[in-house]
Amino acid sequence: MKxxxxxxxxxxxxxxxxxxxxxxxxxxxxxxYQHLEIIGFPFPSAMQYVVKFSELAVGFALIFLAIKGNTIxxxxxxxxxxxANLIVVVMMIVAIYxxxxxxxxxxxxxxxYKPPLMGISYIILVVINFYLDRRNA
Numbered sequence: 001m002k003x004x005x006x007x008x009x010x011x012x013x014x015x016x017x018x019x020x021x022x023x024x025x026x027x028x029x030x031x032x033y034q035h036l037e038i039i040g041f042p043f044p045s046a047m048q049y050v051v052k053f054s055e056l057a058v059g060f061a062l063i064f065l066a067i068k069g070n071t072i073x074x075x076x077x078x079x080x081x082x083x084a085n086l087i088v089v090v091m092m093i094v095a096i097y098x099x100x101x102x103x104x105x106x107x108x109x110x111x112x113y114k115p116p117l118m119g120i121s122y123i124i125l126v127v128i129n130f131y132l133d134r135r136n137a
Contacts, residue, residue: 002132009081013064013065014059039098093119
């Protein structure tokens with residue numbers, strides 16, 4: 001992996017791990033449950049743990065790739081890189097939907113901010129990451 005891809009991959013990983021960890025503490029623990037309940041996810045009390053652990057897993061996978069990406073099998077690296085980045089996109093689409101949902105008050109969103117700037121910026125980072133990785137392949 002080129003240095004630029006490793007930097008973006010590591011940054012994305014870090015940006016996934018921090019909110020994943022924060023969701024285990026109050027008030028974020030309650031907020032994630034409220035998000036899931038309001039937007040109509042089935043079993044919000046169980047799904048909140050899926051969200052938390054998924055963010056942590058994809059974040060740690062990206063950090064692992066940023067640190068050890070050049071030392072692992074090329075095929076495994078490619079699958080892990082592609083999967084982790086695509087999972088970030090799916091998570092951010094749900095985050096964008098949540099931010100735009102009319103029944104979600106800004107008070108229970110990260111930074112109490114309604115426009116989905118974080119979700120959009122994460123998706124842009126993934127697109128740049130894929131572009132740089134493919135260009136350097």
